[in-house]
Amino acid sequence: xxxxxxxxxxxxxxxxxxxxxxxxxxxxxxxxxxxxxxxxxxxxxxxxxxxxxxxxxxxxxxxxxxxxxxxxxxxxxxxxxxxxxxxxxxxxxxxxxxxxxxxxxxxxxxxxxxxxxxxxxxxxxxxxxxxxxxxxxxxxxxxxxxxxxxxxxxxxxxxxxxxxxxxxxxxxxxxxxxxxxxxxxxxxxxxxxxxxxxxxxxxxxxxxxxxxxxxxxxxxxxxxxxxxxxxxxxxxxxxxxxxxxxxxxxxxxxxxxxxxxxxxxxxxxxxxxxxxxxxxxxxxxxxxxxxxxxxxxxxxxxxxxxxxxxxxxxxxxxxxxxxxxxxxxxxxxxxxxxxxxxxxxxxxxxxxxxxxxxxxxxxxxxxxxxxxxxxxxxxxxxxxxxxxxxxxxxxxxxxxxxxxxxxxxxxxxxxxxxxxxxxxxxxxxxxxxxxxxxxxxxxxxxx
Numbered sequence: 096x097x098x099x100x101x102x103x104x105x106x107x108x109x110x111x112x113x114x115x116x117x118x119x120x121x122x123x124x125x126x127x128x129x130x131x132x133x134x135x136x137x138x139x140x141x142x143x144x145x146x147x148x149x150x151x152x153x154x155x156x157x158x159x160x161x162x163x164x165x166x167x168x169x170x171x172x173x174x175x176x177x178x179x180x181x182x183x184x185x186x187x188x189x190x191x192x193x194x195x196x197x198x199x200x201x202x203x204x205x206x207x208x209x210x211x212x213x214x215x216x217x218x219x220x221x222x223x224x225x226x227x228x229x230x231x232x233x234x235x236x237x238x239x240x241x242x243x244x245x246x247x248x249x250x251x252x253x254x255x256x257x258x259x260x261x262x263x264x265x266x267x268x269x270x271x272x273x274x275x276x277x278x279x280x281x282x283x284x285x286x287x288x289x290x291x292x293x294x295x296x297x298x299x300x301x302x303x304x305x306x307x308x309x310x311x312x313x314x315x316x317x318x319x320x321x322x323x324x325x326x327x328x329x330x331x332x333x334x335x336x337x338x339x340x341x342x343x344x345x346x347x348x349x350x351x352x353x354x355x356x357x358x359x360x361x362x363x364x365x366x367x368x369x370x371x372x373x374x375x376x377x378x379x380x381x382x383x384x385x386x387x388x389x390x391x392x393x394x395x396x397x398x399x400x401x402x403x404x405x406x407x408x409x410x411x412x413x414x415x416x417x418x419x420x421x422x423x424x425x426x427x428x429x430x431x432x433x434x435x436x437x438x439x440x441x442x443x444x445x446x447x448x449x450x451x452x453x454x455x456x457x458x459x460x461x462x463x464x465x466x467x468x469x470x471x472x473x474x475x476x477x478x479x480x481x482x483x484x485x486x487x488x489x490x491x492x493x494x495x496x497x498x499x500x501x502x503x504x505x506x507x508x509x510x511x512x513x514x515x516x517x518x519x520x521x522x523x524x525x526x527x528x529x530x531x532x533x534x535x536x537x538x539x540x541x542x
Contacts, residue, residue: 098194101201102181108207109225126221127257130231133218134204137231137238138245141171143261144374147249147290148269148303150429151367154359154406155269155303156246158371161400162393163244164188166385171237171245173258175226178404178424178536185233187240189401192232196239200232226250227257244383254292264381266293266323267374268314269367270304272429284313291317299325299377303370306330329373338365342418343409347394351376353387355394361407361423363433368394405535407437410528410542420520420542422528422535426454428462435466438527442468447475447524450506451515453495453534455488460498463530470505478522479506480515484533512537 096104131138146156153174160172170188177183182191204218205228214220218228230250237245247263249256271287287310294300300323305311311328318326337348340360347355347368352375357368375385397403411420425434442448448468454460471477479499481492490498492508499506509515512534519526528538 096198096202096207098198101198104207105201105205105225105228108219109223109228123255124257124260126223127227127230127260129221130218130223130227131234131260133216134231134235137234138261140238141242142244143263144244144246144265144267144378145249145258145261145263145293146246146267146269147253147256147293148267149272149286149290150425150427151269151303151363151370152248153403153424154364154367155267155370155374156248157401157403158357158359158367158393158397159374160186160189160246161397162371162375162385162390163246163383164400165392165396166383166389168243168383169241171233171240171242172401173230173233173237173245174248175229175250176532178532178539181229183402184229185236186401187237187242189399191402192236196236197232200235204231204235224257230257249290249293252292253290255289256293259293262295263293263298265374265377266295266298266300267370268293268300268302269370270429271307271310272427272432283307284309287313288317291321294318294321294323296322297324299323299327299381301327301329301370301374301377303329303373304366325377327373327377329370332373334369334372335365352390355391357394358398359403359406361433362437363430364406404539405532407434410538418525420526420528420538422538424532424535425529426458426463426531428459428466431463431466434529435468439468441525442471442475442477445475447522448477449480449519449522449524449526450478451480451482451512451519451526451528451534451538452506452530453482453484453492453512454490454530455484455486455533456490457488460490460495461502464499464502464504467504469503475524476522478519479504480509480519481506482509482512482515482534484531485512485537486531486533489531489533513541516541 146152160170163170172186185192247258268290334350335347339346344358345360405424407423409418409421413419468477481496483489483492496508
């Protein structure tokens with residue numbers, strides 16, 4: 096099989112959460128522990144940093160990877176989901192996993208001929224999910240590539256996530272908000288308890304944002320129960336007292352680390368940056384050599400070093416350098432608590448907004464829609480272009496339009512993202528693409 100055929104085989108054989116949702120969710124560590132034993136425990140051959148949280152995991156993970164790369168470490172990075180190609184999930188020093196490695200690894204450990212057999216040498220005997228198999232592949236690749244440290248992003252939750260077989264040198268929980276409530280619980284303390292499952296005995300843990308006292312109590316209780324060596328609330332000691340927002344980057348004046356410039360310029364990014372700086376301080380205490388210039392380099396060149404995409408990203412500019420098309424992968428109320436005001440600020444600055452939007456059906460769609468700028472036919476206009484995210488989990492564009500109309504948002508329904516983009520690009524102002532990773536993926540491929 097070639098690379099494309101290998102991925103097609105895996106998608107056909109394994110339950111994939113991104114496309115199938117709850118049907119493909121396999122909580123529990125038993126399968127990964129068994130696969131890990133068969134593979135010879137590859138994750139024990141390098142140090143790891145474990146990153147959980149409702150939002151901000153990707154930005155935090157990529158920033159840490161960039162900083163450690165700039166400091167001279169060989170760095171693995173495992174994130175999900177991918178936007179354009181599977182290989183984005185597994186990187187070493189910013190470079191995607193080699194396609195040949197994927198083909199050869201699957202041929203050895205999850206061969207097609209063993210898919211329906213009880214082959215004791217095949218990982219297929221454990222009936223893994225797609226994410227579980229990808230996790231195992233990442234661990235093997237990082238070990239084979241002899242990385243010094245790997246940033247491992249939790250897939251969903253924490254306690255029962257397949258990545259939770261690792262023993263990291265540092266655990267990070269970015270924040271807690273309501274998402275995936277059908278799996279993690281429908282209250283913030285319940286979700287916090289699931290995320291706290293990545294805490295390990297003797298391992299320090301950084302908590303990024305924690306404004307709810309019930310959530311703080313849950314973290315403190317779990318930290319004591321799990322005997323973490325230090326529980327560090329980044330929000331208690333803000334490292335960034337002053338932020339200057341530019342169109343294409345943020346400038347942070349920090350308390351202890353000088354001036355940092357970062358191209359991740361969404362309104363949520365100062366909080367992510369505060370989490371990252373706190374984590375760097377912890378890593379220094381653990382013996383990591385991270386000089387000031389590496390911190391500056393990592394923040395400044397995070398996109399170049401790690402190829403992070405889809406975070407308030409400008410995809411096209413006008414002749415005068417102003418934004419023409421931008422996108423963001425935010426897809427839940429926690430994200431749109433920042434994205435909604437940011438879009439409204441663009442409109443209030445006099446920019447017409449053409450919003451290309453689609454969502455998957457298992458999100459809190461009505462809450463997100465209420466956070467968006469109101470429709471406005473008069474200049475500067477706000478127009479909506481409803482479309483289907485290209486996944487079986489997508490909410491049909493016609494149903495999205497009905498939900499939007501119930502909260503006062505009017506727009507047109509389109510059969511595809513391309514058709515919606517074509518229509519939006521005929522109008523003046525800024526085109527925003529969002530609501531789902533799948534919608535953003537189509538925009539990234541196009542631009």
